[in-house]
Amino acid sequence: MRKMIILSMAFVIGFFLTTKVYARQDKIQVLTTTTDLKSIAEFIGGDKVKVDSICKGYQDPHFVEAKPSFMMKAKKADLFIRVGLELEIGYEQLIIDGSRNPKIRIGQLGHLDAAEGVPLLEVPTTTKVDRSMGDIHPMGNPHYWVDPLNAKIIASNIANRLSKISPENSDYFKENLLKFNRKIDEKLSEWEKKLAPFKGEKIAIYHRSWSYFANRFNLVIACELEPKPGIPPSPGHLKEVIDIIKRENVKIILMEVFYDEKPAYFVAEQTGAKVVIVPNSVGGTKEAKDYFSLIDIIVNKLAEALGR
Amino acid sequence: MRKFLIFIILIFSFSPHYLYAQENDINKLQEEIMLLKSQFEEIKTSYEKKIEQLEAKLEQLEEEEKTTASKATQVASIQQARNFQSFNPDVSVIGDFTTFSTDQKGDEQYNRFNLRQAELAFSSYVDPYARADLFMHVEPGENEWHLGLCEGYLTLLELPHNLQAKIGKVKANFGKINRQHLHSLPWVDYPNMLTNYFGEEGMSAPGVSISGLLPNPWDQYIELTFEAFNNNNSTSFASSDKKDIVYLAHLKNFFELNEKSTLEIGGSFATGLNDDGHNKNRTNLVGIDITYKWRPLREGLYKSLTFQNELLVSHKNQSDGRQRIDSWGAYSSLEYKFSRRWSAFGRFDYSEFPDYSSRHDKAISLGLTFAQSEYCFWRLQFKHTNRNYDKDTNEVWLQCNFGLGPHRAHEY
Numbered sequence: 001m002r003k004m005i006i007l008s009m010a011f012v013i014g015f016f017l018t019t020k021v022y023a024r025q026d027k028i029q030v031l032t033t034t035t036d037l038k039s040i041a042e043f044i045g046g047d048k049v050k051v052d053s054i055c056k057g058y059q060d061p062h063f064v065e066a067k068p069s070f071m072m073k074a075k076k077a078d079l080f081i082r083v084g085l086e087l088e089i090g091y092e093q094l095i096i097d098g099s100r101n102p103k104i105r106i107g108q109l110g111h112l113d114a115a116e117g118v119p120l121l122e123v124p125t126t127t128k129v130d131r132s133m134g135d136i137h138p139m140g141n142p143h144y145w146v147d148p149l150n151a152k153i154i155a156s157n158i159a160n161r162l163s164k165i166s167p168e169n170s171d172y173f174k175e176n177l178l179k180f181n182r183k184i185d186e187k188l189s190e191w192e193k194k195l196a197p198f199k200g201e202k203i204a205i206y207h208r209s210w211s212y213f214a215n216r217f218n219l220v221i222a223c224e225l226e227p228k229p230g231i232p233p234s235p236g237h238l239k240e241v242i243d244i245i246k247r248e249n250v251k252i253i254l255m256e257v258f259y260d261e262k263p264a265y266f267v268a269e270q271t272g273a274k275v276v277i278v279p280n281s282v283g284g285t286k287e288a289k290d291y292f293s294l295i296d297i298i299v300n301k302l303a304e305a306l307g308r
Numbered sequence: 309m310r311k312f313l314i315f316i317i318l319i320f321s322f323s324p325h326y327l328y329a330q331e332n333d334i335n336k337l338q339e340e341i342m343l344l345k346s347q348f349e350e351i352k353t354s355y356e357k358k359i360e361q362l363e364a365k366l367e368q369l370e371e372e373e374k375t376t377a378s379k380a381t382q383v384a385s386i387q388q389a390r391n392f393q394s395f396n397p398d399v400s401v402i403g404d405f406t407t408f409s410t411d412q413k414g415d416e417q418y419n420r421f422n423l424r425q426a427e428l429a430f431s432s433y434v435d436p437y438a439r440a441d442l443f444m445h446v447e448p449g450e451n452e453w454h455l456g457l458c459e460g461y462l463t464l465l466e467l468p469h470n471l472q473a474k475i476g477k478v479k480a481n482f483g484k485i486n487r488q489h490l491h492s493l494p495w496v497d498y499p500n501m502l503t504n505y506f507g508e509e510g511m512s513a514p515g516v517s518i519s520g521l522l523p524n525p526w527d528q529y530i531e532l533t534f535e536a537f538n539n540n541n542s543t544s545f546a547s548s549d550k551k552d553i554v555y556l557a558h559l560k561n562f563f564e565l566n567e568k569s570t571l572e573i574g575g576s577f578a579t580g581l582n583d584d585g586h587n588k589n590r591t592n593l594v595g596i597d598i599t600y601k602w603r604p605l606r607e608g609l610y611k612s613l614t615f616q617n618e619l620l621v622s623h624k625n626q627s628d629g630r631q632r633i634d635s636w637g638a639y640s641s642l643e644y645k646f647s648r649r650w651s652a653f654g655r656f657d658y659s660e661f662p663d664y665s666s667r668h669d670k671a672i673s674l675g676l677t678f679a680q681s682e683y684c685f686w687r688l689q690f691k692h693t694n695r696n697y698d699k700d701t702n703e704v705w706l707q708c709n710f711g712l713g714p715h716r717a718h719e720y
Binding site: 056058059060063065066067068069071072075089094097100101102105107131135230231232257258259260 | 436439463465466470471472520521527528529531560562564567570572603605606607608609610648649681682683714719720
């Protein structure tokens with residue numbers, strides 16, 4: 001028996017020592033947690049990068065499971081980009097540790113927090129944060145990517161980091177960053193123009209993931225269907241929501257594609273408000289192919305619903 | 309005088325032309341002035357508009373700057389407060405409370421409320437190369453509470469060839485369920501197979517665990533683990549007074565069938581000397597685990613299914629020429645989440661005993677879980693056990709499990 005154990009151990013050690021690393025590629029391998037980061041990284045990295053994403057656009061980014069298959073993706077990554085602000089707290093550490101890839105550990109060149117430099121909203125001002133507040137993010141609201149000006153900060157963070165990883169392509173990344181920023185500026189004035197007639201309009205939302213968007217386009221969030229972040233709507237709270245919607249003359253209930261639509265339609269039935277279901281991330285619907293089409297869809301659907 | 313008159317006549321004879329020419333010029337000039345004036349007005353209006361816009365933008369930016377600055381100050385002070393804490397390990401506490409009822413009046417837990425366990429977990433990176441996790445259990449004894457170390461190990465994260473090692477007291481990587489702590493089970497109790505072969509809380513002992521991902525052309529997750537730990541599991545191996553080692557190997561294969569479903573197939577092998585004729589007689593355990601999970605990504609908050617199965621085969625040699633005891637145990641469990649907060653489960657157990665292959669338990673469990681939130685759940689479970697060596701039993705638990713603090717996320 002002892003011989004068997006020694007032989008099998010020797011076989012495995014030999015296997016580790018002699019096996020080549022498969023799938024070695026010339027492109028910089030980037031793994032992002034969300035599809036929005038993937039879309040921006042693809043724009044900046046162009047043909048110098050190969051980008052994959054852990055979370056799908058039609059999935060709740062708070063509840064991603066640390067599948068071992070993600071560890072295999074992380075194993076190959078030269079750069080791991082996260083949204084940060086503890087959005088990925090449920091799976092990031094397991095995936096990075098499980099990948100056994102020292103390049104992408106927190107604090108390494110291959111680990112990027114895309115939130116660096118983003119002006120944050122809803123940072124709790126109480127010194128103590130606890131779960132009686134729901135699924136609160138102690139560092140601030142992490143849904144910052146839906147503000148196009150924050151997308152410019154994300155893009156800049158990615159360009160800087162890619163330049164450090166591949167200095168020979170630094171000019172290329174900077175050029176792409178300029179193109180990205182120019183396109184955002186062009187599109188932003190178009191988006192602002194479309195939503196300008198609804199300045200100050202009050203909206204209801206399902207989850208607190210629209211604060212940055214509302215802030216950028218001068219919309220006012222009147223109420224949330226969730227009584228507290230991450231806590232499903234309760235009948236008592238929905239009654240309060242109905243009162244607010246009636247009192248404040250709220251015309252729409254804005255929500256993501258992955259939440260239960262029933263509470264929203266119930267409230268809509270009671271109040272006459274319109275339910276607007278939009279993707280919150282790239283890939284949330286088939287049409288949301290990249291960052292620009294994502295914001296296009298959100299803006300167009302909102303303008304259409306508010307204009308009625 | 310005459311000359312003077314001629315001069316006057318000449319002046320007058322030319323003057324209409326002159327006056328006419330002058331009038332034309334004035335008109336032209338007036339037109340030009342008007343044009344210039346209108347152009348000037350236009351430019352003025354457009355510049356005023358631009359200045360107004362710029363002023364508004366400046367105002368907005370100043371306001372934003374003020375807000376950002378005040379927010380930044382707030383954030384900085386909060387972050388400073390948190391930074392002091394960031395060197396502390398993540399600390400969490402999990403309480404597990406049950407009420408238990410059975411038709412066996414002789415059972416010491418008969419109709420009892422019971423805080424079965426409080427788990428204290430400490431977890432943090434030690435340095436750039438390692439992290440440490442400690443899980444302590446406070447459990448009720450006969451008259452007092454006992455504090456014990458369930459697991460406590462250092463994980464070396466950056467070994468060569470993508471290897472990782474755990475050093476300390478580790479739950480043995482045998483099968484799927486032995487690694488799980490009581491509070492993270494999908495049922496109230498451990499399957500009979502585990503308690504009959506490894507004891508009430510499974511197999512764990514001080515030792516070393518080394519694991520690596522096997523490179524393969526299909527990029528599949530294939531993890532191989534070798535473990536060596538003190539031979540102090542008295543159920544299948546030897547008791548703690550013996551000074552030898554149990555060796556264990558585990559192979560984990562993970563397949564992502566599609567984005568909704570995954571399949572995990574594991575194989576385990578453990579070998580160690582047993583109490584019966586020490587240094588000669590050995591127990592060999594072979595395990596197979598198969599887990600299928602289905603969770604549609606879009607509706608993942610509301611629907612999922614887990615089908616989990618394990619089989620364990622034991623070969624226990626005996627001294628004095630007695631026949632080897634071959635026995636086995638297995639369980640099959642199905643859990644279905646049908647709404648955001650509710651899930652139902654059923655489990656079938658069959659298990660013999662390492663020392664008595666002729667004795668067996670057969671059990672069926674049914675239950676319902678209500679997740680009050682991500683950090684607190686209630687669970688009702690009914691279990692009927694049929695034994696061929698004792699009376700049948702019916703048991704009912706109501707469990708309440710709650711967690712405080714940032715408990716480390718559970719493995720998939």
